[in-house]
């Protein structure tokens with residue numbers, strides 16, 4: 001059962017072939033069997049998950065009307081608060097903190113009856129592309145345990161690929177949902193900015209952060225998307241408009257007459273040969289399904305990475321000021337007579353890892369008087385130019401596409417000492433965040449040279465998220481009939497895996 005899709009699990013629950021308790025226990029057993037090797041989870045909430053599952057079974061037995069994903073287990077990225085459950089953001093500084101409130105995403109999950117299994121590993125405060133920046137050790141890619149599962153949400157995607165959960169939540173500031181999805185052969189969607197509430201999402205870069213759904217199929221992802229999305233008065237940037245009809249789009253998967261734009265600047269030299277092969281094959285499949293493929297140019301994307309690495313650190317340097325040893329987490333050097341300043345300094349010195357410190361320093365510098373206009377100001381202008389590139393491109397086509405990442409999963413340790421090489425991994429995902437639009441990654445095959453998953457990225461205009469799901473479902477169906485089985489059926493078995 002754990003290898004099935006969430007939709008299939010839901011059907012089995014509805015028919016009484018299994019219970020949420022049994023389903024939840026099966027996933028807890030899989031976690032116990034394989035997570036020693038994968039390390040997708042930072043905290044498993046066995047008691048809470050079983051209690052939630054039992055309550056759903058009771059409600060079902062009582063004939064209550066349940067939502068489509070009721071009783072299905074989910075893995076939650078450890079950057080979203082869940083009342084009473086440890087939330088670390090992959091950082092030592094928050095060790096031991098149990099938030100006193102639920103994030104809106106968690107409130108919505110609970111309302112939908114989705115069972116939260118636990119919190120997943122991530123790069124500290126979502127800064128990274130490999131999950132190696134977690135203070136609690138890296139997560140391993142279930143396709144090859146010596147490789148990274150992507151980041152920052154590597155734990156969520158690895159949990160899906162290792163069949164530890166059929167559903168997961170990620171957050172995406174520059175690619176942290178889509179890049180892990182790409183390198184683990186799973187599906188991940190960054191909704192339009194403002195489409196899913198940020199209330200209770202621990203802030204990294206507030207103008208870019210967005211929570212979103214992750215799963216193993218496009219339809220499962222769509223169902224989770226509708227479960228968590230919607231206006232929230234607690235988030236000032238939440239969009240007050242109806243949620244895009246992503247489930248209907250995923251069900252129809254119709255691309256006839258749709259114009260798909262291939263972004264010239266995100267598909268050239270610098271992309272691994274096997275990544276380009278699988279991407280080009282996918283374009284042919286979409287053309288065969290009735291879509292029209294054109295090429296478009298987004299000349300300012302060249303500057304997106306540089307601008308992102310000014311804007312995101314600037315915002316993080318301000319957002320992370322709240323970790324001051326007074327309100328949350330650990331406190332270091334709190335001896336009689338110690339000044340508040342020295343406690344704050346010592347706590348931040350011990351509590352933050354290298355990458356977080358690097359970003360705080362970069363951001364503080366970029367925002368300092370005298371440099372503000374040259375760095376932060378210029379980056380904001382580039383952001384506007386990128387948005388205009390998208391607007392012009394969407395005048396010519398309905399969706400835009402590119403490979404999600406330039407390469408397949410790299411080895412753990414390979415880029416850990418070279419921040420710039422690590423940052424370059426996000427070259428194709430960052431423009432979407434800069435413009436606040438939606439982006440999806442779905443698996444489009446294995447690269448011939450290394451046998452590792454390749455991601456196909458689909459981008460749609462703001463609040464037109466359903467278009468990504470139409471195209472994603474069409475491509476998924478075409479690939480499935482070509483392969484005869486889902487990509488993840490080819491994943492090497494992990495010890496203990498059923």
Ligand code: GLN
Pocket residue numbers: 126127128129151152171172173174175176177204312426
């Ligand atoms: N890898 C990017 C970074 O390090 C994006 C991270 C994210 O989306 N949270 O900032």
